[in-house]
Amino acid sequence: MLDIQEISDRLEIQELLVAYATAIDSQDFDALDQIFTDDAYIDYTTFGGIAGVRAEMKQFLASSMAQFTACQHLIANPEIRFDGDRATGRVMCLNTLVFPVKDGDPRIALLGMWYIDEYTRTPEGWRISRRSQERSWTQGLGDLAEHTR
Template identity: 30%
Template sequence: MTQRVELATVRDRLAVDEVVTEYAVAVDDGDWETYRGLFTSDGRADYRSAGGIKGDAKAVAAWLAESLRVFPVRQHLIVNRRVRFGVWEQDTGDTARVRADYVNPMGAAAGGGDGSAAAPDVVRGGRYAFGMLRTDEGWRLNEVIVREMWRRLPVRPAAPAAP
């Protein structure tokens, strides 16, 4: 590879990584306008493995806004990002696939009012598959597939034994 090609690849890798980060921040902050703006006009997301829906970015954003309302405290940690750029015969390098693991703690409240943080009510983990396209506006998502692999729910205290 020439230095020019290597530099372009590094720039693309950073730009793709930024889209993944913006995706996580948009979901955590409930910024559904930004969420929708990260997708191509025909972009779709599939949250079925996490109990959600599959649909276009607008429909999925509406579903997320409603279903995450009970969890105002959210934090997506997206790690182990593996980026692969398109190298097929017809591809000019304008596509990318990203596989990344995630841990997603969510809570119903920020804490007890004394400045302490509350433990999350639900913690989920799994893997994302992001499909991206280079557009005139930069890299955009054309596909997001969530593969939830595990979920930890709050431990409920056992009911007292009957006397």
């Protein structure tokens, strides 16, 4: 049975996950300062991105995401395990990326993945301290590789 503190912690982390998806989809990369710890390590190499700390990732995302006309992160099934002021998580994500129209047809890449996370409780609340991706499936990824390098 969950106690009130664990219920509160779970809800706060789930809100953090929604805030991440919203920040990325709206290209508000400064919002990541409220989502990740200052020293967070983020690894997006699974799909051809980079790995690095928050500041490096913000620059990479601003550059690479500008090439898409839209993106949408659908997150679900968060598995969160607590250990005091730390937690780990595995969160399912369907990431849809829309490329500029070419020859009258929209081009879309679909990425099925899980985020593998570590969370830390800070004085400001829970933050992601480490994030990587685990690939499940993709469609249209060839177009993505062209645009992220």
